[in-house]
Structure formats: C-alpha cells, structure tokens
Amino acid sequence: MTCGGQWDKLTASRLATVPMTTTNDGSPEANSAGMTDADVLVPIKDFQIASGWASPASAGARARQCCEQLEEGRILFFDRIPFVFFKEDREFLLSQRQSGSGLHKNISYRPRENVLRGAAGNAREHAQMLEIMGRYSTEVMRFMERLLEPYASQLALDYASFRPEEESGRKLPTRKRNDLLHVDAFPTRPMNGHRILRCFTNINTTSARVWNTTESFAALAARHAEKAGLARIAAKGSRRTGPLARQIKEAFGLKVADHSAYDRFMLRFHDYLKEHEEFQINCPKILLEFPPGSTWICYTDAVPHAVLSGQYALEQTFIVPLPALLKPELAPISVLEKMAGTRLSHH
Numbered sequence: 001m002t003c004g005g006q007w008d009k010l011t012a013s014r015l016a017t018v019p020m021t022t023t024n025d026g027s028p029e030a031n032s033a034g035m036t037d038a039d040v041l042v043p044i045k046d047f048q049i050a051s052g053w054a055s056p057a058s059a060g061a062r063a064r065q066c067c068e069q070l071e072e073g074r075i076l077f078f079d080r081i082p083f084v085f086f087k088e089d090r091e092f093l094l095s096q097r098q099s100g101s102g103l104h105k106n107i108s109y110r111p112r113e114n115v116l117r118g119a120a121g122n123a124r125e126h127a128q129m130l131e132i133m134g135r136y137s138t139e140v141m142r143f144m145e146r147l148l149e150p151y152a153s154q155l156a157l158d159y160a161s162f163r164p165e166e167e168s169g170r171k172l173p174t175r176k177r178n179d180l181l182h183v184d185a186f187p188t189r190p191m192n193g194h195r196i197l198r199c200f201t202n203i204n205t206t207s208a209r210v211w212n213t214t215e216s217f218a219a220l221a222a223r224h225a226e227k228a229g230l231a232r233i234a235a236k237g238s239r240r241t242g243p244l245a246r247q248i249k250e251a252f253g254l255k256v257a258d259h260s261a262y263d264r265f266m267l268r269f270h271d272y273l274k275e276h277e278e279f280q281i282n283c284p285k286i287l288l289e290f291p292p293g294s295t296w297i298c299y300t301d302a303v304p305h306a307v308l309s310g311q312y313a314l315e316q317t318f319i320v321p322l323p324a325l326l327k328p329e330l331a332p333i334s335v336l337e338k339m340a341g342t343r344l345s346h347h
C-alpha cells in the first residue's frame with residue numbers, strides 16, 4: 001500500500017467482521033473479488049493548495065486525470081489537509097459537546113444561506129461555529145476548483161457537515177445506518193442524473209475513520225438494480241409537480257421537488273442495499289482506513305460506502321452537473337438508462 005503504514009493496521013477484531021485476509025506481513029490481500037484498497041484509493045502527493053500541481057507543465061493533464069479517476073469510481077486520497085484550515089478552528093470543533101437530544105447528531109451548514117442546522121451551545125459558540133463552517137466551505141471550494149480544474153466553472157457548492165458523533169455503535173434505524181453499504185441519494189434534493197461529489201476530512205487527532213467499500217456501481221447495478229425495481233420505476237417515468245400543486249406549495253414556502261425516475265430509483269436503491277442482509281454480509285469488502293488529518297474525495301452516489309467507525313469529520317458536498325463530466329457514460333444515470341432501455345430524467 002502506498003499511503004503509509006497506517007493502512008496496514010488491520011486489527012484482528014475488524015478481520016473477524018470483514019471477509020478480507022492479510023498476508024503474513026500484515027498488508028492487505030485481495031478479497032474474494034480480487035480487489036484491494038489500492039484498486040480504489042488514489043494517493044495524491046503532487047498537489048499543494050498554495051502552489052498547485054508540482055509540475056506546471058502537466059497541471060492540466062493531472063487535473064483531468066483526477067476528474068477521470070473520480071468518475072471511474074475511485075477515491076482521491078491526501079494524507080493531510082490539503083486546503084487552508086486553522087489549528088484554532090480544529091480545536092474549537094473538537095471541543096464541541098453536542099446536545100444529547102438525539103435530534104441533531106450532525107451539524108449541517110448551508111453555505112449559500114450561511115445557516116447552521118443542529119448546532120448546540122450558546123449564542124457566542126453558535127456564531128463561532130457559523131464562522132468556522134463558512135471558512136471551511138470557502139476554503140474547500142477554492143481547493144476543489146483548483147484540484148479539479150475541468151469542473152471548476154460548473155462545480156456547485158451544496159451543504160457541508162460536521163460529524164462529531166462516534167460512528168461505531170450508533171443506534172439508528174436500518175435506512176439511516178451509516179455502517180451499512182450504500183450509495184448516496186438525497187430525499188429532498190433531486191439530482192436528475194447530476195452527481196454528488198463529497199470531500200471528507202478526518203479532523204480527529206488520534207483515531208482513523210474507517211470505511212468499507214465493495215464493487216463498482218456498475219457491478220452492483222448489474223447484480224441488484226432489477227431486483228430493486230428499476231424496470232418498474234422506469235416504466236412509471238419521471239414525475240413533475242403539476243402547476244396547481246406547485247403554486248400551493250410555493251405559496252406556503254415549501255420546496256417543489258420534481259423527482260425523476262432516476263431519483264426515485266436511487267432512493268429505492270439506497271434502502272434496498274441497506275435492507276439486503278445477505279448482500280451486507282457476503283459481498284466482497286475492502287477496508288479503508290483514513291488516518292487522523294487525512295482528506296478524501298469521491299462520488300458517493302457511485303462509490304458504495306459504509307462508515308464503520310470514526311469521530312469528528314468534516315464534509316463538503318458539491319453537485320457536478322452531467323455536462324461537466326469527462327466520462328458521462330460512466331455516470332450512474334447512464335449505467336441505469338442503458339439497463340432500463342429508456343430515459344430516466346428530464347435532463
């Protein structure tokens with residue numbers, strides 16, 4: 001493994017739950033599908049936020065390659081925080097104690113409205129949290145625009161979140177569990193085939209954030225999309241809110257969400273995978289350990305993921321429109337439309 005020694009620390013207890021073996025020297029060996037973490041992770045060592053790519057002559061080619069690797073379902077990995085992030089901000093976030101109400105386990109931040117959801121604490125702490133999340137959002141955006149230059153003009157800033165809860169042992173209903181493999185879909189924000197790109201940072205100073213992943217979206221779709229109801233959902237087509245319903249909803253300040261067949265399938269697929277016990281137990285798994293202070297980026301609508309453990313992560317979501325993709329034929333909507341033999345959105 002090329003990301004440093006921490007990747008080799010597969011503990012006995014994890015091996016008991018993850019069908020993956022190690023060689024005698026403790027390094028990961030291919031799972032039953034012949035995959036290792038090296039097939040998924042792409043370590044980036046030649047990019048700095050201040051100076052950009054190490055070799056200016058190949059900057060364009062490297063940025064393009066990164067976009068392509070993301071679209072191929074790989075995870076870009078930095079063994080550090082590759083954007084401007086103050087030590088004081090990290091210390092404040094690590095000091096936060098969340099309310100025990102259970103209502104808001106994560107703090108979400110809406111950059112465009114400059115609004116926080118789920119933050120506990122007094123007015124001064126709230127204001128400080130708002131300032132830190134705003135700064136974080138701005139800096140990640142600046143970083144992503146530079147790293148993924150081919151997307152830059154079309155990258156849309158979505159919500160950010162701070163995840164202060166320990167993920168291991170959380171008691172959540174099946175569909176909300178993070179420790180079950182799934183791909184992301186947003187119930188309130190239909191994508192119409194556009195992509196969900198996320199940048200995560202483990203700000204924990206001592207513990208790794210541990211994920212599982214499995215085969216590619218195309219492989220999962222080939223195996224499970226029909227059973228999850230692709231043909232039935234495709235046959236119903238895309239739903240648009242009628243003009244009267246739209247007027248009423250808007251009058252009450254409600255959001256009007258047009259759910260395309262693609263969105264309805266992706267929401268269904270998310271639940272189907274989490275509820276499929278045999279798949280969760282027996283699918284080939286790759287354990288990914290993100291060390292303290294590391295950052296990783298992937299399309300979470302296509303890279304299956306389960307968060308096994310970890311506490312204190314920051315995450316910024318971006319929406320990448322379909323026309324911005326370099327390999328649109330690999331996008332989930334293209335894979336699913338090919339399988340269904342019909343259009344799945346109004347795009």
Ligand SMILES: [Fe+2]
Nearest residue numbers: 183184300305
């Ligand atoms: Fe997720």
